[in-house]
Amino acid sequence: MINILIVDDEELFRIMLKEMVEREGHQARTAANGNEALKAVQKQRPDLIITDILMPEKDGIELIAELSRNGSQIPIIAISGGRRSISLEFNLESAALMGVRATLPKPFTREALRRALADALAH
Structure with missing residues (x-):
């Protein structure tokens, strides 16, 4: 059984995911x-870690960077819904450049989540 850490500042989304x-x-x-x-x-x-990009305190990009600096090999799926001033595409492209295994734009389907999980765990 795979142990997944879900990181998101929106409580209802965290529970649903x-x-x-x-x-x-x-x-x-x-x-x-x-x-x-x-x-x-x-x-x-x-x-595996599934992390939102835009969050208070320490966002997803900072989390990915710190894990990378610490030599972590934990696969990461980045998710984002964007904000008015920052597009979700920019957030997800930034995460992809940092080496995440998969990206998902919010909202996403259960099938898209399945594919992202399979992609992230296949490497």
């Missing part, structure tokens, strides 16, 4: 921002 991941047969834990995610990774290393 956790349920989707668990319906796919995986275990899931959640964190509300990059700082919480780093603590969760130190406590128990996940097999």
Whole structure:
């Protein structure tokens, strides 16, 4: 069973995504921002991280960068819905340039999540 850490500042989205991941047969834990995610990774290393890009305190790009600096090989799926001033395409392209395994624009379907999970775990 794959252990997945879900990082998103929107509580309802976090809960929904956790349920989707668990319906796919995986275990899931959640964190509300990059700082919480780093603590969760130190406590128990996940097999995969799904992280939003735009979050308060420590955003997804900062989380990805810090994990990379620490030599982490944990596969990452980046998700983003964008904001008025920053497009989701820019966020996801930035994450892709940092080496994430897959990207998903919000909102996404369960099938798109399945494909992203398969892509991220296949490498």
